[in-house]
Amino acid sequence: MKYIHIPTFIIFGVSIFCISTAHFELANAIQYCWTGTFVILILTYSLSMACMGKRIMLPKDKIMKTVCVLGIIEILYSIIQLFGFVPNNFHYAYFSGSLNNPAIFGMLLSFCTPIAVYYAVRTVGAEQMTWKAMAMAFGVFVILSDSRTAILASICGIAIILRMEVNPLRKFICDRRYRLIGITCVIIALIALYVYKRYSADGRVLIWMVSMEMIKDKPWFGWGFDGYVAQYMNYQADYLTAHPDSPFVLLADETQNPFNEFLHVALIYGIPCAVAFVFVTLWTIWHIYAKVKEHKSVLLCTVCVLVVWFMFSYPLNIPFVWLIILFMFLSTITRTVKPPMPKLCMTLVQTTGFACMYSLYVTGAHDIRKLCLQERATNHCDEEIMKEYEEIYKEYYDDYMFIYNYGALLHLRGEYKKSLEVLNAGKKYLSDYNMMLLIGDDYQKLKQYDLAIASYKRAGEMIPSRYLPLYYRMELYLETGDMEKAYEIANMIINKKNKIKESKLNQQIINKAKECLNY
Missing domain, CATH: 1.25.40.10 (Tetratricopeptide repeat domain)
Structure with missing residues (x-):
């Protein structure tokens, strides 16, 4: 227990293990509200402290270890699920853990894998053996998740850890010949991942092409928060009608997300916001590399894992990712400068936090009311329900x-x-x-x-x-x-x-x- 950060274990644990087969959508809504509440509270408290010229000293080491422990519990849950002792929320794969998709299961483990490698490199003795075993377990189940993005993200994260933490390997990589070999291996790996699920990859290319057509029509201010859901299938229909001989005709399917967060931001808020999002991402990588000293390699690899998921999936829709982003934000603050008029700044921060909490309450109550009515209608739809x-x-x-x-x-x-x-x-x-x-x-x-x-x-x-x-x-x-x-x-x-x-x-x-x- 001395290695576990109890608040993280509870907050992050509920964020991934709030599950119910009988009340699946309702459990998801509660998961969103739970995670959103703590993100707002922690951020409001941290910014309030910053207004006073103080900074929260996060127990980063214990938090990262706690996330890995939860990753192991997730693996154990998936093993039990594999043998049919607990229900599977995703019927098209053998297991998905407590999550509703094996790709999201792989997403969680792709964050855990580099952290386990990081501690395997930096520890000795029995503790090192434990971390090596955990890293192997994470790696195996990332592969079993059958998610190419999870595999690619894990490889990128591990490569950054080894590059920054293992001195002999650092010298090896700096050699021009071996660097060329490494680049060649990366290209071969990318081709292999594409060929492995070619139809799925080509289907995403179609989604990106159609999404670009939507962006062309509203490049500056986007389609609004639900604009993608409201318009994408119409654009897909128009595109495929205009290109009846396209090889994408057989690959088209339903989707409510473009599987690329940069594209998604451009779609819903416009190209300027997407450019700002890219800039913030690149600045974060530079800031960690240039300014952060404590746990630099593991923080850098976590951001890079996030970027890989940004490019090929929808991580911003996943509640536990919000907690990871919050951890990254608080971990990259290297110093705090007391702002002018600190009391006014604190009032603004707390007022904004209260407004966000109220908005979350209204949205959560709205969704839960709708889902409860939906469940009642599923069980027994009578005149009162209608x-x-x-x-x-x-x-x-x-x-x-x-x-x-x-x-x-x-x-x-x-x-x-x-x-x-x-x-x-x-x-x-x-x-x-x-x-x-x-x-x-x-x-x-x-x-x-x-x-x-x-x-x-x-x-x-x-x-x-x-x-x-x-x-x-x-x-x-x-x-x-x-x-x-x-x-x-x-x-x-x-x-x-x-x-x-x-x-x-x-x-x-x-x-x-x-x-x-x-x-």
């Missing part, structure tokens, strides 16, 4: 998840006209493949067939590789007795190219198309 949905619709009209769930419930209850009103009004806040299918089905139930076909076509343009939009069109033509068009769509289904043609659902649709042709 009345409550209707009462709060005016308050949640711009919440895209609420809009989709409300529209879907109305559809299930046969209130197709009302469902259409809600979903069509929500198009400005959400462009979504599933919502377009739902709108099409509403139109079909109301016998507005032309509008139904248009909606199904739009869904198919958003994700051309999917079979469902064609299947629904075929069923509509069968319903209206237009056999010629039904046969045409059935032939399109049978001859359709798809990288996951063997899936059970796709095979069922193909069999239905064959039955249609034999009708």
Whole structure:
């Protein structure tokens, strides 16, 4: 226990282990509120102390060791999960730990791995053996997470630690010949990681290309906080419609994030903000290298691990990453200068902190209320539930998840006209493949067939590789007795190219198309 920082263990631990299979989204909302609360409190307290000319002396050593201990607990949890003793939150992989995606599991361990290597280099005896074993465990499970970004981030972090902490290796790297060999190995590793999941990598290239089209249209001020969710799928549909022979047609899928934080900032806030974000990142690396003395290598490698994740994923959406960024911020403050008018500065800091806490409370209460209602509707959707949905619709009209769930419930209850009103009004806040299918089905139930076909076509343009939009069109033509068009769509289904043609659902649709042709 002497190596563990109890506040870090509790705050960081809840941030990664607040889980519930039965109440998955609700647990996530609590996780966000929990982490956000402590980030605001710690930052407000630290800045208040800075206004008084004081600086918090963080127990950096114990904090980093505590994070590694939590990483080991996460590994043990994933092992138990692998044998089925605890539920898996991600059904497309053997384990994801307490997190909802194996890539996020790999993200956590990619921060732990260089820290373990750092202590393995700087300690001796039994303690060194312990850290070596931990580093190996982290490395193995980073690979098992099957996340290329986690592997690349870990390699970069370890390389920085070894470069700065191991003197013989430092001299070895400085040799021009060996440096060339190292660069060649890095290039080969990057190519190997690309080839390993080529379709996934190419899919991200498509996302980046479409995102650039969005940035071109609003380069200075961006699309707003939820602008990506509101517009991306429409842009993807337009891009793929304009390039029907593109190799990306088979790779397109749903997404609510561009998998690049620099691009995301440019999308939602504009290019100037993205440039400022890049500048702050580069300045942080320079500041640590030039000014920070204590734990310089491990702080530098942590920033570089973050940068790798910034380039290929969405770490700013992950609560425990906020704590890591807060730790980096407080650790890189080398000196404190007492500002002029310290009392006024402290008042401003505390007022801002209070405003942030109030905003977090309002947002958290908003989300938890919505999710509780959603869970009640899932268990038993009666008139009382629907009345409550209707009462709060005016308050949640711009919440895209609420809009989709409300529209879907109305559809299930046969209130197709009302469902259409809600979903069509929500198009400005959400462009979504599933919502377009739902709108099409509403139109079909109301016998507005032309509008139904248009909606199904739009869904198919958003994700051309999917079979469902064609299947629904075929069923509509069968319903209206237009056999010629039904046969045409059935032939399109049978001859359709798809990288996951063997899936059970796709095979069922193909069999239905064959039955249609034999009708």
